[in-house]
Amino acid sequence: MPRFAANLTTLFTEMPMLDRFAAAAEAGFEGVEILFPYDIAAPELYRASVASGMEIVLINAPPPNWAGGPRGFAAVPGLEERFRRDFERSLRVAQVLRARHIHIMAGRAEGAEAHATFVANLAWATERAPHASLTIEPINRTDVPGYFLADYDLAIDIIDRIAAPNLGLQLDTYHAQAITGDMLACWRKVAPLVRHIQIAGSPGRHEPDHGDLDHPALFEALDDWGYRGWVSAEYAPARTTQGGLGWLARARATATRPA
Numbered sequence: 497m498p499r500f501a502a503n504l505t506t507l508f509t510e511m512p513m514l515d516r517f518a519a520a521a522e523a524g525f526e527g528v529e530i531l532f533p534y535d536i537a538a539p540e541l542y543r544a545s546v547a548s549g550m551e552i553v554l555i556n557a558p559p560p561n562w563a564g565g566p567r568g569f570a571a572v573p574g575l576e577e578r579f580r581r582d583f584e585r586s587l588r589v590a591q592v593l594r595a596r597h598i599h600i601m602a603g604r605a606e607g608a609e610a611h612a613t614f615v616a617n618l619a620w621a622t623e624r625a626p627h628a629s630l631t632i633e634p635i636n637r638t639d640v641p642g643y644f645l646a647d648y649d650l651a652i653d654i655i656d657r658i659a660a661p662n663l664g665l666q667l668d669t670y671h672a673q674a675i676t677g678d679m680l681a682c683w684r685k686v687a688p689l690v691r692h693i694q695i696a697g698s699p700g701r702h703e704p705d706h707g708d709l710d711h712p713a714l715f716e717a718l719d720d721w722g723y724r725g726w727v728s729a730e731y732a733p734a735r736t737t738q739g740g741l742g743w744l745a746r747a748r749a750t751a752t753r754p755a
């Protein structure tokens with residue numbers, strides 16, 4: 497069974513951010529991720545993670561703004577300075593939080609210039625922070641119209657082209673299904689490049705056991721493959737966070753059942 501993390505930007509939103517760490521631990525998660533850890537002083541977040549025994553698995557580079565703001569700038573021509581400033585900030589925060597991965601968002605852009613900008617910015621970031629693990633994540637354009645990185649072949653090509661040991665793929669099952677129509681086949685195709693996984697049901701982006709996706713089959717496939725990374729729950733609870741955690745209990749029960 498993979499190790500499960502809770503996305504504290506989307507789960508346990510019934511309570512203040514600092515209380516979500518302990519709630520996630522109590523619910524059976526082993527780690528957390530926070531998309532936007534920039535509104536609370538990083539030392540406070542780090543203290544909450546230590547107190548709850550929860551590793552912070554991933555943060556996003558700023559500015560991605562959950563409430564309708566820009567989804568990053570890495571592929572946006574002309575905003576290279578902004579990208580670098582934001583990235584430096586995410587490095588400082590990731591260091592305080594001891595965050596394992598930083599997700600770099602491409603933003604809304606298109607064409608050859610956007611492609612060149614994305615590659616140049618990522619190449620710069622991988623060299624600037626050789627100690628940091630960086631990810632890029634294909635995101636579907638129905639939810640985020642105009643998002644540059646909406647294709648797995650493109651992501652593979654860019655990762656291969658940059659060929660930096662600290663750059664890898666973030667696979668989100670909800671986006672993978674929307675983009676490819678077959679989340680499991682997508683995992684099989686990109687597995688060697690994946691260093692972080694996020695899960696949600698599809699359609700709807702609610703709990704992983706809502707909708708059509710076979711997440712138990714994915715968890716088995718991850719074990720078979722020998723996936724050592726985290727699987728993070730990034731969804732909008734259909735009702736309450738606590739009330740929708742049956743999928744986690746079942747995954748844990750399957751893993752601990754004697755052979």
Ligand SMILES: O=C(O)[C@@H](O)C(=O)CO
Pocket residue numbers: 531556560567599633635668671694730
């Ligand atoms: O899937 C997503 O949208 C996220 O992982 C993200 O990074 C923010 O949009």
Ligand SMILES: [Mg+2]
Pocket residue numbers: 633668694730
């Ligand atoms: Mg995601």
